[in-house]
Amino acid sequence: MRFQDAARDARAVVYAGIQADPLVARVAGLLADATLAERILARAVMNGETTEPDRWRAMFPTLFGAAADGTDGPAHTDRSEAILEASLAVADRGEQVRSQVRGAFVEELSARLLARRVGTDAVRRERRILFDGVRAEIHPYDVTVELDGSAEAYDCKWGARGINADVLHQLDDARSNAAGEDETLQVALVVFDARRSCDVRLAHQTAPHEATRVVTIETLDGLAEPAT
Amino acid sequence: MSDETIRDLIDRALDAYARLEERGEEVEDEWSYVADLSDAWRTRFDAVAAHRGSAEATDESGAAVDLAIDEIGRIEDPHRAIDWLSTFPQVVLLAIGERP
Secondary structure, eight states: OEEEEOOOOHHHHHHHHHHTOHHHHHHHHHHHTOOHHHHHHHHHHHTOSOOOHHHHHHHOHHHHSSOTTSSOOOSOHHHHHHHHHHHHHHHTSOHHHHHHHHHHHHHHHHHHHHHHHHOGGGEEEEEEEEBTTBOOOSSOEEEEEEETTEEEEEEEESSGGGOOHHHHHHHHHHHHHHHHTTOOEEEEEEESSOHHHHHHHHHTOOSOOTTEEEEOTTTGGGGGSOOO | OOSOBHHHHHHHHHHHHHHHHHHHTTSGGGHHHHHHHHHHHHHHHHHHHHHHTTSBOOHHHHHHHHHHHHHHHTOOOHHHHHHHHHHHHHHHHHHTTOOO
């Protein structure tokens, strides 16, 4: 098993420009330290219709107002404000660009969280995984962790609807091909969406996914923690 | 405090959610996913209503739920509606002080 940079075709060049957008790094940096409620705020705003910040503040009283349970107000209002501002900047892009930025953001967020566990140098982007005697997949993996004796491959999705047969097959094929070479490759999907929705989506899939870990908006911080 | 209960807010949210589901069902290839997704979240709302439905809702919670309802009422794109079938319940659950 060996890793290789993806071909620099036209798609890759265009997408590299999206990935390099400072807004992607800004949103990912903020959400790497965010609470679940703040991550749901970001998902709602980035996928929202209204761009009026006051409406979003009122929609999330646990972040911007007195808590719903009547206890004292939130402790991270500054961070919530920064997340709201950055998410609105994403929403303010045209529909196509907004979609691309959201996808790149989930990859960047995943890479940042993984780097907390394995170090920045071990985390790579847009990599193909090659196996002896096996035709290489055309599409690269969004994020990989490349350490001697410990490799991981991640595909990142904005929403549960992004879970499909192709991505599940690609991840499971890589895992089984690695096993065929007596290598261990952990594979996972990172989905910036609710676990409940991902479970429903997975229930509709017949592609193998029993050995594929699914990281959801509720469990993102697990990327930064050793597997149990 | 308003005169409303958590169940009142959930009932309003579910009415709006049904309209959002109809919009999402316009994507024919995703019809069964949309139906199952909506059922899954309704089950969660039902559980909250059964557990805390009679509790008084705060004015802030009521306003937040109404704004979330207004937000999904603006959605015309059925693909975005499907995305919101997942997001809207989490926004509402947060607004009423529940685990999303």
